[in-house]
Amino acid sequence: xxxxxxxxxxxxxxxxxxxARSLPTTGPWLSLxxxxxxxxxxxxxxxxxxxxxxDRRLGGNYELIVVDDDSPDGTWELGLQLTRRYxxxxxxxxxxxxxxxxxxxxxxxxxxxxxLGVIDADLQHPPEILLQLLAKxxxxxxxxxxxxxxxxxxxxEWSLLRRTLSRGAQILxxxxxxxxxxxxxxxxxxxxLVRREAIAGPMLNPRGYKILLEVLGxxxxxxxxxxxxxxxxxxxxxxxxxxxxxxxxxQHLLRLRLHRRLPKRRLSLPLRRFCQFALVxxxxxxxxxxxxxxxxxxxxxxxxxxNVLSAEVAILNNFLWNDAWTxxxxxxxxxxxxxxLQRWLKFNLICLAGLVLNTLIVNLLFNLFGVNAYLAKLVxxxxxxxxxxxxxxxxxxxxxxVQK
Ligand code: GDD
Ligand code: MN
Numbered sequence: 001x002x003x004x005x006x007x008x009x010x011x012x013x014x015x016x017x018x019x020a021r022s023l024p025t026t027g028p029w030l031s032l033x034x035x036x037x038x039x040x041x042x043x044x045x046x047x048x049x050x051x052x053x054x055d056r057r058l059g060g061n062y063e064l065i066v067v068d069d070d071s072p073d074g075t076w077e078l079g080l081q082l083t084r085r086y087x088x089x090x091x092x093x094x095x096x097x098x099x100x101x102x103x104x105x106x107x108x109x110x111x112x113x114x115x116l117g118v119i120d121a122d123l124q125h126p127p128e129i130l131l132q133l134l135a136k137x138x139x140x141x142x143x144x145x146x147x148x149x150x151x152x153x154x155x156x157e158w159s160l161l162r163r164t165l166s167r168g169a170q171i172l173x174x175x176x177x178x179x180x181x182x183x184x185x186x187x188x189x190x191x192x193l194v195r196r197e198a199i200a201g202p203m204l205n206p207r208g209y210k211i212l213l214e215v216l217g218x219x220x221x222x223x224x225x226x227x228x229x230x231x232x233x234x235x236x237x238x239x240x241x242x243x244x245x246x247x248x249x250x251q252h253l254l255r256l257r258l259h260r261r262l263p264k265r266r267l268s269l270p271l272r273r274f275c276q277f278a279l280v281x282x283x284x285x286x287x288x289x290x291x292x293x294x295x296x297x298x299x300x301x302x303x304x305x306x307n308v309l310s311a312e313v314a315i316l317n318n319f320l321w322n323d324a325w326t327x328x329x330x331x332x333x334x335x336x337x338x339x340x341l342q343r344w345l346k347f348n349l350i351c352l353a354g355l356v357l358n359t360l361i362v363n364l365l366f367n368l369f370g371v372n373a374y375l376a377k378l379v380x381x382x383x384x385x386x387x388x389x390x391x392x393x394x395x396x397x398x399x400x401x402v403q404k
Contacts (some may be wrong), residue, residue, distance in 0.1 A: 004083040006065070006092040008106045016105045018116070020200035027112025028088070030054070030062040030134070030193070032119060035103040039121040040073040041236040044082060049127040050119075051086050057131055060088065065111060066121070067092045067103040075121075100190070100240075101214065102206030108199075117193040118211065122234050125191040129229045133193050136225035142198045143215070143224045147186035152228025169249060173213070176253045180217045180260070185226055187212060194219070208252035209245045217256040274389065276326040280318050281385045288314035288381065289374075296373070303373065307362055308355065315351045318388075319344055327397035346396045353391075354384040 021027075032050070036043065047064060054062045064086070068076035070093055079091040092107060108116045115137050119125045129146050136144035147153050155163070166188060173181035181187045189212055199219040208214070215221065291310035295301040301309075323331045323343060331343065358380040365376035 031111030031113030032117040033107030036068045036121040065107040067107040069098040101211045132227040141225040146191035146229040147226045149185040150228045156233045280321040284314035284318040330397045
């Protein structure tokens with residue numbers, strides 16, 4: 001019996017990872033996790049129903065993993081007793097950790113199956129739907145999801161408030177994370193199967209209530225199938241959802257948003273490069289002006305000296321940004337400090353020529369035409385930026401330098 005009592009893998013806290021399994025494996029094909037907290041009265045009927053279904057469909061080729069957070073009603077103890085009658089049942093008792101999502105991930109971590117799944121313990125997820133989900137997985141889909149919002153799906157007697165909250169959460173998800181939440185009709189579902197390879201590898205964050213978001217947001221899910229189901233009313237026990245879970249959900253969405261960054265609309269390479277170069281040039285402009293202001297206006301340094309010095313500091317600024325960003329793809333293929341130093345010297349040389357040009361223009365405008373010193377610099381910088389971009393692209397970060 002204790003053979004079936006599992007301990008959570010690794011130390012608690014932090015992000016968790018699901019290990020890949022090499023094929024073919026000796027373990028069961030399906031590992032279905034049943035997260036429980038105070039579900040003593042639901043566990044036995046659920047395990048009985050699942051066992052009947054799965055024995056018929058999969059023979060012995062499955063395991064049921066109850067992950068219980070040390071429920072005060074002794075759910076895990078009951079589970080352990082049930083393992084005598086149901087050999088496919090394994091039970092994890094967690095004492096150092098709690099929470100629905102982490103329970104599911106902890107269960108998957110000790111699972112042996114190629115197909116990982118989750119189902120609520122309270123019989124609100126009809127067990128027979130599992131057969132349809134299994135069929136989808138057998139047809140090679142990456143994720144098979146039980147949904148309340150496709151044909152055949154629905155909820156039982158939900159109050160208007162509950163429906164509104166549920167839909168509101170979904171809409172919020174669509175706004176914050178459209179490319180994840182929009183992939184399924186029921187992103188709140190906690191009843192699904194997923195292929196192990198699709199989620200093995202990336203760190204999964206175990207906080208939050210909605211494990212499906214984590215799977216969709218961080219896994220490599222290509223093909224998704226959905227099966228409609230009616231969310232049943234609870235007959236025994238109570239829901240553990242509280243207001244805190246809504247805050248958790250919002251935090252979860254934002255965390256995934258940051259993790260994934262916004263989808264980029266890609267510019268064509270030359271145009272993108274020029275925009276980056278121009279942006280770097282703009283940052284150089286700020287640097288240039290700041291230093292120039294200090295030297296010329298604050299400390300009374302002469303016009304030409306101030307101009308040369310401020311431009312030189314800006315050149316250094318621009319080189320670093322261009323090397324790490326604008327021309328990153330090219331500089332990455334010409335690594336090493338010597339190459340970098342070479343580029344820096346060339347950059348200086350090109351800019352030195354630009355500086356001569358710059359000084360000439362500033363002097364010409366300021367002394368001859370009486371243009372304001374700052375405006376004169378602006379014109380000079382604009383012209384010299386054009387010069388710098390063209391020559392640097394052709395001669396400095398040029399692709400022909402690349403060593404294969
Ligand atoms: N181990 C563990 N730890 N299990 C938990 C915890 C926890 O902290 N909190 C809840 N559970 C278990 C419950 O015992 C139950 O088996 C399952 O997770 C779902 O919890 P409920 O509290 O019954 O959630 P619900 O019915 O309100 O919410 C469900 O909403 C979705 C549809 O809106 C979710 O759980 C989804 O699975 C479901 O599809
Ligand atoms: Mn429930």
